[in-house]
Amino acid sequence: MDTQALTAVLPLVGWATHSGLLAHRLAAARRDPLTGLHTRAGWTARTIRFIRRHSDAIVVLVDLDGFKTLNDSYGHAAGDSALAATGARLTTWCGRHGIAGRLGGDEFVAVVDPLAGPQLGDLSRDLHRPFLHAGQTLPLAASLGSCHLADLPTRTLPEALAAADAAMYAAKGRATRRGQRPASA
Numbered sequence: 001m002d003t004q005a006l007t008a009v010l011p012l013v014g015w016a017t018h019s020g021l022l023a024h025r026l027a028a029a030r031r032d033p034l035t036g037l038h039t040r041a042g043w044t045a046r047t048i049r050f051i052r053r054h055s056d057a058i059v060v061l062v063d064l065d066g067f068k069t070l071n072d073s074y075g076h077a078a079g080d081s082a083l084a085a086t087g088a089r090l091t092t093w094c095g096r097h098g099i100a101g102r103l104g105g106d107e108f109v110a111v112v113d114p115l116a117g118p119q120l121g122d123l124s125r126d127l128h129r130p131f132l133h134a135g136q137t138l139p140l141a142a143s144l145g146s147c148h149l150a151d152l153p154t155r156t157l158p159e160a161l162a163a164a165d166a167a168m169y170a171a172k173g174r175a176t177r178r179g180q181r182p183a184s185a
Helices: 003-029 040-053 067-074 076-097 120-126 157-177
Strands: 058-064 098-104 107-112 131-133 136-138 142-148
Touching (some): 058 120, 076 098, 076 136
Antiparallel strands (some): 058 142, 131 136
């Protein structure tokens, strides 16, 4: 290969390598390193496309109950294990019929195609099963709120998230008034 051709090709190889590296970093930034779930940005982008195809989708918000107490009692490593267990259970529940994400802290989100079969009761049960950390079985509990897009006058993601959030806090309030741990709505 002559010098002139090499001079022309090398910058192209450099740009291709650089572009590939940036694409890899962007993809990694859209995944939560602890749970492997999509981050807020990654989940939102995918979910907007998902709800265009599934106008009857269900949006679910999950908030772990007693997470601060778990961290304070057993340490942050136990809290990390609880987050990882929650992420794994949410991913399993969604299966191929939805998308799971971590909004931040102890808050998770999912969107599923209700015709595919995942039931909210199954998710609630899974998120109330203890998890194993450092040889100890520790409690896990979560409050769930959901919104069926078909029930909204405007079927948008912000509307669905707001409705699911209201349902989640209503579930927390009902459980607190009954003196029980929060569950799902």
